[in-house]
Amino acid sequence: xxxxxxxxxxxxxxxxxxxxxxxxxxxxxxxxxxxxxxxxxxxxxxxxxxxxxxxxxxxxxxxxxxxxxxxxxxxxxxxxxxxx
Amino acid sequence: xxxxxxxxxxxxxxxxxxxxxxxxxxxxxxxxxxxxxxxxxxxxxxxxxxxxxxxxxxxxxxxxxxxxxxxxxxxxxxxxxxxx
Numbered sequence: 421x422x423x424x425x426x427x428x429x430x431x432x433x434x435x436x437x438x439x440x441x442x443x444x445x446x447x448x449x450x451x452x453x454x455x456x457x458x459x460x461x462x463x464x465x466x467x468x469x470x471x472x473x474x475x476x477x478x479x480x481x482x483x484x485x486x487x488x489x490x491x492x493x494x495x496x497x498x499x500x501x502x503x504x
Numbered sequence: 505x506x507x508x509x510x511x512x513x514x515x516x517x518x519x520x521x522x523x524x525x526x527x528x529x530x531x532x533x534x535x536x537x538x539x540x541x542x543x544x545x546x547x548x549x550x551x552x553x554x555x556x557x558x559x560x561x562x563x564x565x566x567x568x569x570x571x572x573x574x575x576x577x578x579x580x581x582x583x584x585x586x587x588x
Contacts, residue, residue, distance in 0.1 A: 430580040440584055442577050444570045450577065452584045459585055463547060463564050463574075479564050480547050486528045487585070490547075491578060493526050493534065496514040498575070500524055500536045501543055501568070 436472075461487045520556075545571045 432440035432452065441451040444463075451462040464479025482490060516524035516536065525535040528547075535546040548563025566574060 429583055430577060432580070432584050440588065442580060442584075444566065444573045444577075448564070448566070448570055450574065450581060452581060452588055454588060459588065461581060461585070463566075465564065477561070480532070480549060480562050482528065482532070482547075484585070486532055487581075489528045490534065491582070493514060493528075494575060494578060496516070496526060497534060497536060497545060499513055500516050500526075501545070501571070504524065504536055504538060504543065 459484045459487075543568045543571075 430442060432442055435441055435451075439451050439453050441449045443449055447465050447467070449462075449464055449466055451464065453460050453462060461482045461484075462479060463482070465476040466473045467476045468474075514526060516526055519525055519535075523535050523537055525533045527533055531549050531551070533546075533548055533550055535548065537544050537546060545566045545568075546563060547566070549560040550557045551560045552558075
């Protein structure tokens, strides 16, 4: 496993509404959801109201094609971050 | 290269304002930028106005910590997409 540390899998958290999400920090979430039979990956800020976390305006929904394109760009984005 | 196709690097596009970005589709971009010495990865929808592409409201800025967390979650998100 030592060469493979970044590959370890994290289980998603199940939200009250049945959504499945991962936390980027205490406010930002990546939610995987199906809507009308299509898959979306939603990266969004949440805010707290009456002890509940609610989705805010800041965010974007990626469809599956967007997601696959995004994933294929990860290494290039990393390289860009290093170069900038 | 055959085992390594997803690793091929794409060069970012340089925007008119000097920003560096990658296209997810004709409207969605991932922009890498420095602001006050800090790095951000901005995933955002753009719209066209007078022949120019302008950033829209739908989007989110990830700081470098968010980005690193996000990257570490890619495989888990993929697994979640497969399972859902």
